[in-house]
Amino acid sequence: MWSRRRFLESLAALPVVGGVVASTVPAAAAAARSGGRDYFRELGVRPFINAAGTYTAMTASLMPPEVMEAINYASKRYVMLDELHDRVGEAVAKLVRAEAAMVTSGAASALTLGTAAVLTGTDRQKISELPNLTGMKSEVIIQKAHRFGYERAVRNTGVRLVEVETRDDLERAVSDKTAMMIFYNNNNREGRIQDEEFVQLGRKHSIPTLNDAAADVPPVDNLWKYTAMGFDLVAFSGGKGIRGPQSAGLLLGTKPLIAAARQNGSPNGGAIGRGMKVNKEEMVGMLAALELFVEKDHAREGREFERRAEEVRKSASAVPGVKAEIFVPEVANHVPHVRVTWDSASTGPKAAAVVRALQDGEPSIAIRSEGDTLVIGVWMMQPGEEKIVARRLRQELEKKA
Numbered sequence: 001m002w003s004r005r006r007f008l009e010s011l012a013a014l015p016v017v018g019g020v021v022a023s024t025v026p027a028a029a030a031a032a033r034s035g036g037r038d039y040f041r042e043l044g045v046r047p048f049i050n051a052a053g054t055y056t057a058m059t060a061s062l063m064p065p066e067v068m069e070a071i072n073y074a075s076k077r078y079v080m081l082d083e084l085h086d087r088v089g090e091a092v093a094k095l096v097r098a099e100a101a102m103v104t105s106g107a108a109s110a111l112t113l114g115t116a117a118v119l120t121g122t123d124r125q126k127i128s129e130l131p132n133l134t135g136m137k138s139e140v141i142i143q144k145a146h147r148f149g150y151e152r153a154v155r156n157t158g159v160r161l162v163e164v165e166t167r168d169d170l171e172r173a174v175s176d177k178t179a180m181m182i183f184y185n186n187n188n189r190e191g192r193i194q195d196e197e198f199v200q201l202g203r204k205h206s207i208p209t210l211n212d213a214a215a216d217v218p219p220v221d222n223l224w225k226y227t228a229m230g231f232d233l234v235a236f237s238g239g240k241g242i243r244g245p246q247s248a249g250l251l252l253g254t255k256p257l258i259a260a261a262r263q264n265g266s267p268n269g270g271a272i273g274r275g276m277k278v279n280k281e282e283m284v285g286m287l288a289a290l291e292l293f294v295e296k297d298h299a300r301e302g303r304e305f306e307r308r309a310e311e312v313r314k315s316a317s318a319v320p321g322v323k324a325e326i327f328v329p330e331v332a333n334h335v336p337h338v339r340v341t342w343d344s345a346s347t348g349p350k351a352a353a354v355v356r357a358l359q360d361g362e363p364s365i366a367i368r369s370e371g372d373t374l375v376i377g378v379w380m381m382q383p384g385e386e387k388i389v390a391r392r393l394r395q396e397l398e399k400k401a
Contacts, residue, residue, distance in 0.1 A: 046364055047364070048359070048363070048364035048365060048366045049363055049364070049365045049366070049381060049382075049385045049388060049389060050366055050377075050380040050381060051312075051358075051365050051366060051367045051376050051377060051378065051380075051381060051385075051389045052366045052367055052368045052375075052376075052377050052380070053333055053337075053368070053377035053379070053380060054215065054237075054239070054240035054241065054333065054379075054380060056246070058366055059246060060237075060239040060240055060246045060380075061239055061240060061241070061243045061246070061380055062243065062380070062382075063243055063244065063245065063285065063289065064243060064289070064292060066288055066292055067243065067244060067245075067285045067288045067289045067292070068285075069288070070284045070285050070287070070288035071245070071281045071282075071284065071285040073284065074280045074281045074283070074284040074285070075280075075281050077280075079280055081267055081280065082267070084280055084283055084284075085102065085103070085262065085278075085283065088103055088283045088284070088286070088287050089101050089102045089103070089258070089262075091287055092250065092252075092286075092287060092290060093252070095223075095290055095291065095294050096223040096224050096227075096250075096252055096290070096294075097223075097224040097227070097228070098224065098227045098234075098252040098253065099227070099253065099254050099255050099258075100252070100253060100254060100255040100257075100258035100259070101250060101251065101252045101253075101258060102250075102251050102258055102261060102262055102265075103238070103248055103249070103250060103278050103282065103283045103286045103287075104235075104248070104249040104250065104251050104265070104276065104278060105247055105248065105249065105266075105276040105277060105278050105282075106237060106238070106239075106246075106247055106248065106249040107150075107212065107214035107235045107236060107237040107238075107249040107250075108150055108152075108153040108249075109153070109249060109265075109273065109276040110235035110236070110249045110250065110251035111150065111153035111154050111182075111210070111212060111235050112153045112154070112156050112157060112272065112273060112276065113251060113261040113264050113265050113273050113276065114210050114233040114235060114251055114253070114257070114261055115140065115153075115154045115156075115157045115159065115179075115180060115182075115210065116130055116157050116260075116261065116264035116271075116272050116273065117233070117257045117258070117259075117260035117261035117263075117264055118179050118180045118208045118210075118232075118233075118257065118260075119133065119136050119137065119157055119159070119179055119180075120136070120260060120263075120264060121256070121260045122256075122259060122260050122263050124263070127263055127264055127268075127270070127271055127272075128270045128271070130157055130158060130264070130271075130272040131156065131157050131158030131272065132158065133157075133158045133159070136179070137176070137177050137178060137179035138158070138159055138160060138177050138179065139159060139160050139161075139162050139175070139177040139178050139179060140154060140159045140160070140161050140162065140178075140179055140180045140181065140182050141161075141162050141164055141170060141173050141174070141178060141180075141181045141182070141207075142161050142162070142163060142164070142181070142182045142183075142184075143163070143164055143165065143170075143183075143184075143187075143191040143192070143193055144163045144164065144165050144191075145165070145187055145190040145191040145192070146182070146183065146184035146187045146190075146191055147161075147163070147184075148184050148186075148187070148212075150212065150214070151182070151184075154182055154210075156272070157272060159179060159180075161182075162178075164193075165192055166192050166193070167192075167193055167197065167201065170193060170201055171201070171205075174205050174207065178205070178207055179207075179208075180207060180208050180209070180210055181198065181201070181202050181207050181208070181209045181210070182209075182210050182212065183195065183198050183209060183210065183211045183212065183231070184212050185211050185212060185213040185214075185216050185226070185331060185332075186212075186215070186216065186331050186332045188331060189330065189331075195211070195226070195229060195231075196229060196230075199229055199230040199231055200230075202230075202232070203230060208232040208233065208257065209230070209231050209232050209233070210231065210232065210233040210234070210235070211226045211231040211233070211234045211235070212235050213226060213234055213235065213236055214235060214236060214237040214240070214249070214332075215237060215240050215241070215332040215333055216236070216331055216332055216334070217236060217240075217241045217242060217293070218241050218298060218302075218334055218335060219298070219334060220293065220294060220296075220298055223236070223252075223294070227252050227253065231253075232253055232254055232257055233251060233252070233253035233254075233257055233261075234251075234252045234253065235249065235250070235251055235252075236249060236250040236252070237249050237250075238250055238286050238289065238290075241293070241333075241335075241379075242286075242289050242290055242293045243289050243292075243293065244282075244285055244286040244288075244289030244290065245281075245282045245285045245286060245289075247282060248278060248282045248283075248285070248286045250286070250290075265278075266278065302335070302336075305335050305336045305378055305379050306326070306336050307386075308336075308378035308379075308381060308386035309326045309336040309337065309338050309376075309378050309386075310326065311386045311387060311390045312324070312338045312376050312378065312386060312389055312390045312393065313325065313326055313338050314390070315390035315391065315393060315394045316338065316340050316390070316393055316394060316397060318394060319394055319397040319398050321342050321343055322340060322341075322342045322397055323340070323341050323342065324338055324339065324340045324341075325338070325339050326338055326339075327339055333377065333379075335377075335378075335379045336378060336379075337375055337376060337377050337378070338375070338376040338378070339373060339374070339375055340373065340374035340375075340376065340393075340397075341372070341373050341374075342372075342397075350372070351369035351370075351371065351372045351373060351374050352369055354367075354369070354374060354393075354396050354397065355367055355368070355369045355374070357396045357399075358392060358393065358396060361392060361396075363388065363392075365388070365389055365392055365393075367389075367393075374393075376389065376393070
């Protein structure tokens with residue numbers, strides 16, 4: 001993607017007047033006169049068509065107008081933050097059929113606060129001590145196949161992760177130091193202990209279980225599937241498929257654990273999550289986004305995604321030697337995508353070169369590559385953009401073939 005260095009170089013090349021990049025001055029003035037500023041243009045930041053997916057580095061999803069209306073509404077009024085936290089949490093819990101819920105500053109924050117809740121409960125002394133675990137349990141069991149980058153959010157609390165592979169491994173790993181068992185939902189099929197058995201083992205040994213299902217909606221029923229299955233805590237991202245604020249997330253679970261997570265988070269001073277602030281705008285925006293998501297006609301939206309994917313597939317496969325197919329990931333990002341491959345023995349294009357060409361072209365388009373395979377996600381596109389992506393992709397494939 002675009003580097004910080006490239007951005008700074010582009011600004012450095014422009015003359016500066018009174019501490020402001022000169023070329024932005026007339027642009028800002030003109031925009032102000034017309035009633036709106038093009039901040040990205042002023043800053044030299046180039047927007048793109050998102051044909052990749054809900055990746056944080058690509059600013060995930062775009063919020064619907066109703067969500068922005070809720071955010072703007074909340075921005076004009078003062079309320080007591082804890083009271084709003086309570087009421088929004090109750091409304092969210094009802095929507096997702098959970099015992100309790102809270103809005104967090106992203107799914108990673110939900111993992112930290114959920115782990116902290118298990119370690120401390122509502123004991124204020126323990127809350128103030130984290131990540132010093134003196135006098136507390138200090139180990140979290142995880143399957144080897146479930147090790148993932150975001151586990152750092154769990155380790156932030158000071159715990160040590162204990163790897164297991166089989167059911168017998170897990171039962172041997174349980175000790176008086178075991179605080180929790182963490183499950184990475186995306187890798188359910190890769191682990192030898194799958195979700196339902198994992199929950200059963202947690203119940204058998206009276207150990208709380210936390211499921212990281214950050215990117216795992218749609219389908220919508222995942223919002224209540226895992227709490228109903230018996231997970232004590234479940235974390236979701238708010239700014240991906242739900243299309244809420246990107247810096248928001250959800251932690252669902254039992255009332256005692258959500259109450260403890262709240263104590264470990266902002267605005268409580270001295271808590272490990274004090275910096276994981278969720279403002280009133282994000283809380284109300286997350287609620288509005290969740291209401292829209294739950295009530296949405298998901299079957300109709302799915303058909304639209306299939307139509308977009310077929311548009312891209314048909315265009316790419318028209319290039320000689322290129323194969324394009326539609327697939328749906330089993331768990332995370334469970335919507336139609338297009339996979340594009342070609343005969344590697346031929347002098348065909350390199351996937352990374354196609355990605356760069358689309359990114360650097362006009363309009364800029366972001367897609368992904370996995371080795372020598374291109375992956376195009378259609379669900380974050382705006383209506384009509386699938387035609388642009390299909391045309392530009394075909395052009396680059398023909399050019400490099």
